[in-house]
Amino acid sequence: MTIAVTGATGQLGRLVLEELLSSQEPGSLVAVVRDAAKAGELRARGVQVRVADYSDAVALTEALTGVDRLLLVSGSEVGSRVAQHANVVNAAQAAGVGFIAYTSVLAADTTELILAPEHKATEELIRASGLDFALLRNGWYTENYAQTVATAKQTGAVVAASGDGRVASATRADYAAAAAAVLSSAGHDGRTYELSGDYAWDFKELATAITKIAGREVVYRPVSAPELVEVLTTAGLDEGTAGFLAALDLDTKAGLLATVTGELSGLIGRPTTPLLQALEASTAS
Structure with missing residues (x-):
């Protein structure tokens, strides 16, 4: 059985391959990458490295030839992902791939989360493709708060427009282990997995965790979305990025990241990584 992972040198893809290397023969694994130079370590360990960009349908078909099971790691170019993902799905069909798993987002077909529409559209493409599939609806990554930790260490405050919202986050390694298990x-x-951390924490708890890491008191300072945009633009972010981050905070406030299902820990056979442990690890790295 040959297993391929797209985005294999990215933050999630490389962790999935690392998990697979613990149970699969290296030669049975395919790393699909944009830049072969970044995959030297994988090649040295015996993994097949094949170069294909999500926008290159021909290269994708060549890269997926002989692959039995595929993980499509969602692209990072917001606004372009549906077309890019369609190229991967079409290439998988053309290459005769038997099974595709896709890293989606929690409740992709029903949530109001600002990031959901492209994931929902990709899920529809996969369902219509005729391929056997699994949808891995990943919740939030704890590593997304690495910059929050860095800023709070300096300022003594977590500033967010998240209100009393909670986040059932888990680490990329947790989600990678689930993907590897499915592959x-x-x-x-035909399974759809709603994957999230075992506990939904709030931003007061986030501040408490950062306090332990920073060795100084850190407090949570809730603000409105317009106030957050002002804070972020004053710090140097452009209006578009600041507005996007404020919208994510409002989604958090609305409870869209708070779902705890237990399906992630069920797939990986262990509890998900606790908040403080995850933040300490991401800070150290």
Whole structure:
């Protein structure tokens, strides 16, 4: 059985391959990458490295030839992802891939989360493709708060427009372990997994965790969305990025990231990584 992972040198893809290397023969794994130079370590360990960009349909078909099971790691170019993902799905069909798993987002077909529409559209493409599939609806990554930790260390405050909203986050390594489990075992065809951390924390708890890391008191300072935009633009962010981050905070305030399902820990056979432990690890790295 040959397993391929797209975005294999990215933050999530490389962790999925690392998990797979613990149970699969290196030669049975395919790393699909944009830049072969970044995959030297994988090649040295015996992983097949194939170069293909999400926008290059021909290269994708060549890269996926002979692949039995594929993980499509969602692209990072917001606004372009549906077309890019369609190229991967079409290439998988053309290459005769038997099974595709996709890293989506929690409740992609029903949530109002600002990031959801492209994921929902990709899920629809996959369902219509005729391929056997599994949808891995990943919740929030704890690593997304690395910059929050860095800023709070300096300022003594977590400033957000999230109100009393909660976040059931987990680490990329947690989600990678789930993806590897689905890719390397049977019984997942047609499944949709709602994946999230075992506990939904609030921003007061986030501030408490950062206090322990920083060695100084850190407090949570809730603000309105317009106030947050002003804070972020004053710090140097452009209006578009600041507005996007404020919108994410409002989604958090609305409870869109708070869902705890237990499906992630069920797939990986262990509890998800606690908030403080995850933040300490991301800070150290």
